[in-house]
Amino acid sequence: MSDASDLSGGEESQEEDVLTPAELITKLEEAWLNEKFSPELLENKSELVECVMEQLSHMEENLQRVRKGDVKASVHRMEIDRIRFVLSSFLRSRLQKIEKFFPHVLEKEKSRADGDPSFLSPEEFAFAKEYLANTEVYLQAVALKHMPPNLQSIDMLKAVPEPCLDSFVFLRVKEKQENILVEPETDEQREYVVDLDEGSQHLMRYRIIAPLVASGAVQLI
């Protein structure tokens, strides 16, 4: 489909690589799947989101210029809808996790070092803070302020469950990894070491491969 690049507009430049539209969408899909299958909130991808939004508006503009009734138009329209779905689903996954684990997400953001990558975009951070404040104000107003003096507060960090990092996830290996330490499952087992070959697929506890998801060495599926 040589027309794909006609309608998809120009290229997006980032700090180091220049991503073609196709590469951009692949990156979006990878981020989407990782976020969907990971039990915890992953690093935020604001740049990617911005690029995809720009891409979508390029495509919409180009679509307006196409001759009406051209069959290509409907196929490209479908492509726009699909990309918008993936982007929406990605952002929804993130928002759901932010709401589900809100005290922990905020705590993690507060205690990260200055150089470390942020897990929340500034807008997500604002949303999370508002969610916390809103919920605390509500609980106070309806119940807590009517309770005995020593019971008028709740520790949100204890009350709201943390993400379960020991959940099992399916993954595909993108970059070969050696000597990954696996904890024993039962008392009879001992910890052992596995090598992850490129292209192989595994089912493991998220906790073991969490850093590999962040670095892009494995892809959750």
Next chain:
Amino acid sequence: MFCEKAVELIRELHRMGDGQLPAFNEDSIRQVLEEMKVLYEQNQSDVNEAKTEGKSELIPSIKFRHCCLLRNQRCISAYLYDRLLRIRALRWEYGSVLPTAIRFHMCAEEMEWFNQYKKSLATYMRSIGGEEGLDITQDMKPPKSLYIEVRCLKDHGEFEIDDGTVILLKKNSQHFLPRWKCEQLIRQGVLEHVIS
């Protein structure tokens, strides 16, 4: 036995599956809060007695009442928080305006929470991508087909589609139209997507 009313609240929510929101049980909550007040006052007086008259045999019952107080607090918080989660789901299902039937089941403070949540969500969605934002409460399902079956809910007059044909949108008529053309009208409530 203490804490029974509190556990009843939990059971009430547990019974209503599927995210339904039962009416706000103000009565039960008031009763639990009342029980907490009584337990606390009994503990206050027992603690004083134990301290001034050295009656250490009061301590087990003091501890017991404290446990009941904690359990009541926990049950009430769980009840209220679970309701909030159900209310949050309503924003994603029904949109910004809730059906009246559901609103009657919410207390004033829950309505306030809902309004604040709506505002936060709207601010966040507007900020996506740096320009006009993105309404992520749409596109909930992957787009499957180019054309969809729609039913017309109101008279909307003539409607031209891409290949030039003109459709007359009369109330209750059904049409097979390109999906992207209909989205705007579906959101406005002129058309309804018919899912067979």
